[in-house]
Amino acid sequence: MPTTRSDCTALDAADALAHARARFALPDGVNYLDGNSLGAVPKGVAQRVAHVIEEEWGRGLIRSWNAAGWFEAPGRIGAKMAPMLGAAPHQVTITDTISINLYKAVVAAVRMRPDRRTIVAERGNFPSDNHIVDSIAETFGLSVRYAPAGAIAATIDRDTAVVELSHVNYRTAEIQDMAATTAAAHAAGALIVWDLAHSSGAVELHLDRDRADFAVGCGYKFLNGGPGAPSHIYVAERHHTHLQSPLTGWYSHKAPFAFRHDFERADGIKAMLCSTPPMLSLLAFETALEAYDGIAMSAVQAKGRALGDLMIKLYDERLARLGFGLSASRDGARRGNHVSITHAESYRIMQALIARGVIGDFRAPDVMRFGFGPLYVRFVDVFDAVEAIDDIMHKSDWKNFAPPESGAVT
Ligand SMILES: Cc1ncc(COP(=O)(O)O)c(C=O)c1O
Incomplete structure (x- = not known):
């Protein structure tokens, strides 16, 4: 019938x-039917943004960085969404864009495997990912081995520093087995960076359980954070002590307001921040996440x-x-x-x-x-x-x- x-x-x-x-x-x-490109507007976002503009920015002015909790917003919101990623809260922050976070994550991972010369990446991934990976390879004198998603595990070898691929493919929506591919990377001594652009807010994720090393995701697709909403980045706690982001701005400094000229890396996930967050977008994203409350x-x-x-x-x-x-x-x-x-x-x-x-x-x-x-x-x-x-x-x-x-x- x-x-x-x-x-x-x-x-x-x-x-x-x-x-x-x-x-x-x-x-x-x-x-x-395009929430995979730009999610719809959750109720409450317009009011929140109006409140931030009129009250926090309008009346509070610079005081709101402290009084309204702006300064801590990236980590606070990262902790709020961490359970959606299957991650303990202190490993997630909200910052930058997917491509910029991917750049930081892949470089940080490459630096943790200094004796290896290859990045394995997915042929058929979203082009931005491959442009970023190619650029990193050029800058750091590495080579990239591209393979279709299904052949990634077989392509990893003892020279692989980092594997980068999408968990859900942007065209076919095919889901990769995170646990199995991560285990294959680790078995060869490599690290893995997952692109969750089409996963976060759409499918169940278990980053901690599946032993992911790094992951980056999107705020404006299924999470409904608004056009250009900030991205999220996850770094497993076991990597926090060796985390070297290539974009060391004052927000990745241990004491940004000490205005020191030497760089001392912030502890934990804060090391993946770089600069002043776009507060209107960030706080719009925080309210948008409430659409998922209790679900x-x-x-x-x-x-x-x-x-x-x-x-x-x-x-x-x-x-x-x-x-x-x-x-x-x-x-x-x-x-x-x-x-x-x-x-x-x-x-x-x-x-x-x-x-x-x-x-x-x-x-x-x-x-x-x-x-x-x-x-x-x-x-x-x-x-x-x-x-x-x-x-x-x-x-x-x-x-x-x-x-x-x-x-x-x-
Ligand atoms: C799988 C995937 N990766 C990366 C990106 C790039 O995102 P951004 O423009 O936020 O860097 C997109 C954008 O749609 C995407 O679908």
Whole structure:
């Protein structure tokens, strides 16, 4: 029996996370399936930012660095989100961007393995990661061995200083086995840096249990922190005593307000800070995290998986015969929180969808990504999106949209 819309409303009625949608300020008439690029706005964020501007900044002025707890905010917020990563609180801080944190983490790890000359990285990872790794290799006279994610473990050898890869791939959403790949790196004496861009806030993570060395993640995707929200970085406690970030600013100094000219590294995770945090974004992110209060990451992952399973079922029933391909794992246990569908005209089809209020994104050359913000996407939204694609194809609506110009965002 083909899946009907009322099957999906029944799934929504039985959804234990359905209540969380009320925690978001979603615009009317929009079916938002792009939480993997930019999460929706949690309620309370606008008020918090207004309060910070009017009261803490407006009235408190410079005093708020102490009085409003600004100075300690990166560590305080890192500790708040640490359980979502399966990490003890003192190992996480909120700072910089994913790419900058990746740079700091990979260099810090390379410095812990001075006799080794190779970085192993994922061919098919998000390009920024590979640009960063290539730049580090050039600066430090190392070489990079690229391998597909599935062949990473077999590529690690006794010359590998650091392994860098994404836990959830940005195109296919394939999940890597963190425990197994980390163990393979450690067995060869290497360290591992995980990119959690598509994992944090989407899937269950156990960084401590799985013995991750370093990890970096995203604030603006599934964690809904807002455009350009600061990233998070995790460093396992066992590495804190040898932690040498390449970006030693005054915030990584043990006594920033002593204004000493010699550098003395801050203890612990603070060593991964560099400079003055963007306080409005940071505090917006702190309030955004409250959308997850009281919700277990196992339930979040289960919901995302169920939404993805539904999308794939509907793809089989309605889209496969229309010339689409599936670029996602059918095994829900190995799939993160988005489903990628391919078509030679993906860009124009996505534009036609967006014109109808169904927002996903496009990744060149031919991928349409549909991400399921598990706290606010409903099963019926997935149904409506597939219905819209089906209709666009039958009416050839996509032909009304121009082919991509280079540089287009979505
Ligand atoms: C997997 C992955 N890594 C890194 C990045 C780069 O993020 P940023 O622009 O915050 O450095 C992204 C951005 O989407 C990403 O998806």
